[in-house]
Amino acid sequence: MWPELPSGPADEMPELPEVETIRRQLAPRIQGRRIQDAHSHESEKFTPAKDAIGTTIQGLNRRGKYLIASLNDGRELIIHLGMTGSLTISPDTSDDPYIRAWWHLDDTEYLAYRDVRRFGRIRCVPAGQYDTIPTLAAQGPDALSPEFTPDGFYQALRTSRRRIPTQLLSQKPVAGVGNIYGTEALWMAGIHPAKRQISRMAAEKLHAALVEVLRAGLANGGTTLRDYRNADGGEGSHQNALACYGRSGQPCLRCATPLQHRTYDARTLTFCPQCQPR
């Protein structure tokens, strides 16, 4: 018998590969469509969904984990999926109690936002005006953009004395990374999650690992451990490719040492004590 996994099946949150998968599926289906009507949960996290009524969607972009729909009146509809958010297109509004918002497109279909835990949020702002969305305004280059460079990444990591995983989750050195892909990249790069400073060479390895693991996650359509579904309701398959996240107690795929997990800054990090020395 393997030792127990960390309590319960791990949750997952939509990170860059999951959000980009959804974006690619939705973009051609909502572009050019008019939002005839909209509805939302009463929470102020979601009521801005209704601010987009009467506009036409011109395109759907993404920055980090934020989906950004450009509207024809110069504003943008911004959607963050939080931990359990999903977006699907359906011919009608269902009685699903976890639908927190929907937009009626051209009197034909509905774009539905489902979020069990309500950690996501929706905003409607003048294009590019993100001062009321602090994480979006302050986040670093998107991990799959050309602006994400090894040198810029190293310099960004140098400016903070927080632990490396905490810096990654802040979205400041790079945008789009969450606990799953961050854990995988740290394992790939051989960096212990308690570290606060790393060398230029280690930063370059981590940069390459992040790009590699996020591209792999995207190629696999995202990671579905429990909640994540893409815009067609389908599951990703990258959970089958995870080498470290959720594998505490199981042997490291490189050196067979049992992986360990520990809480740093209120987040569970799994790592190999042999391959990721302090």
Added chain:
DNA sequence: CGCAGCGCCTGAAGGC
């Protein structure tokens, strides 16, 4: 201005 600490949420899982 960086950052620590807290709150938001709910279902799942463990304890008794």
Added chain:
DNA sequence: TGCCTTCAGGCGCTGC
């Protein structure tokens, strides 16, 4: 069986 507690965690906000 069922009630109660704990856990998970991205991000916004507050205050040091």
